[in-house]
Amino acid sequence: MDRIAKFLAYEGRVSLICANTTQLIEEIRKLHDLTPTTTAVLGRFSTISGMMGFTEIKEKDDFLSIQLNGKGPVGTLVSIVRREEETSKIKVSIDNPYVELPLKSNGKLDVGGAVGTNGFLNIINKNEITDSNYTGLVPLVSGEIAEDFTEYFAKSKQKPTVVALGVLVNKDGVKASGGYMIQLMPDATEEDIVNIEKALEKAPAISEMIDKNKSLEEIAKIVTGDENVLILAQELSLKYECDCTRERFERGLISLGKDELSKIIEEDEMADTVCHFCNKKYHFSKEDLEKLLKEIK
Numbered sequence: 001m002d003r004i005a006k007f008l009a010y011e012g013r014v015s016l017i018c019a020n021t022t023q024l025i026e027e028i029r030k031l032h033d034l035t036p037t038t039t040a041v042l043g044r045f046s047t048i049s050g051m052m053g054f055t056e057i058k059e060k061d062d063f064l065s066i067q068l069n070g071k072g073p074v075g076t077l078v079s080i081v082r083r084e085e086e087t088s089k090i091k092v093s094i095d096n097p098y099v100e101l102p103l104k105s106n107g108k109l110d111v112g113g114a115v116g117t118n119g120f121l122n123i124i125n126k127n128e129i130t131d132s133n134y135t136g137l138v139p140l141v142s143g144e145i146a147e148d149f150t151e152y153f154a155k156s157k158q159k160p161t162v163v164a165l166g167v168l169v170n171k172d173g174v175k176a177s178g179g180y181m182i183q184l185m186p187d188a189t190e191e192d193i194v195n196i197e198k199a200l201e202k203a204p205a206i207s208e209m210i211d212k213n214k215s216l217e218e219i220a221k222i223v224t225g226d227e228n229v230l231i232l233a234q235e236l237s238l239k240y241e242c243d244c245t246r247e248r249f250e251r252g253l254i255s256l257g258k259d260e261l262s263k264i265i266e267e268d269e270m271a272d273t274v275c276h277f278c279n280k281k282y283h284f285s286k287e288d289l290e291k292l293l294k295e296i297k
């Protein structure tokens with residue numbers, strides 16, 4: 001079962017969030033009809049997006065809009081993250097879900113090759129009511145996603161962070177998926193850092209630990225090297241939710257402008273739109289489109 005929990009290590013000088021996202025990523029794999037390669041790509045991206053709902057969203061009505069594009073074959077990855085109390089709600093999209101690359105020489109799925117490295121990670125933290133926003137933009141490091149987010153936290157947020165993400169895929173789908181984020185508080189000591197580095201050297205991959213049914217608390221102890229981690233919150237959850245509406249697609253059609261919309265009415269006599277986050281279809285008949293056309297001044 002999916003779980004997500006927050007911990008403190010080294011007497012509060014280090015914070016940590018750990019997630020088992022196996023069910024969520026299987027749900028996303030089916031929804032977007034992903035290949036093994038794009039399951040790993042979108043699985044890693046969705047896991048970190050979901051965890052950031054708990055570390056980055058502090059105010060009510062805040063949401064995150066995350067875009068990652070490395071000019072690789074999968075195109076742009078997008079996630080929108082909202083937070084409702086103890087639940088982080090995400091929706092994600094990928095330009096090309098059908099990309100499949102040969103395994104790398106180490107036997108792993110080629111996430112970096114699919115994402116590409118010639119691009120940016122762009123994260124916008126926005127408030128729906130006040131419209132205030134914070135934008136962080138960093139060039140990609142490797143396209144492997146975890147390293148790219150680590151760079152974001154270091155460069156854009158000045159917050160030393162270790163991000164680890166992993167998805168195990170077999171022929172039936174997602175076997176194990178998860179991730180963790182370790183963040184150093186300002187009072188973290190050199191000794192804490194050395195201890196964590198030593199622990200991480202020995203720690204198995206996150207997907208492997210989840211596959212072996214290790215609990216999040218066990219994982220927290222393994223990756224920090226602190227036997228006395230403190231559980232801060234363990235009733236957290238991650239949920240896939242799309243909030244698209246017909247009205248939003250109407251606004252999209254109106255925003256095409258008078259000329260473009262008239263052309264669609266003349267040539268196609270209807271429009272079928274699809275939500276990239278949930279694949280829901282919205283059909284607009286000729287009459288619907290003519291009504292929208294009248295709304296354009």
Ligand SMILES: [Zn+2]
Pocket residue numbers: 242243244275276277278279280
């Ligand atoms: Zn939708």
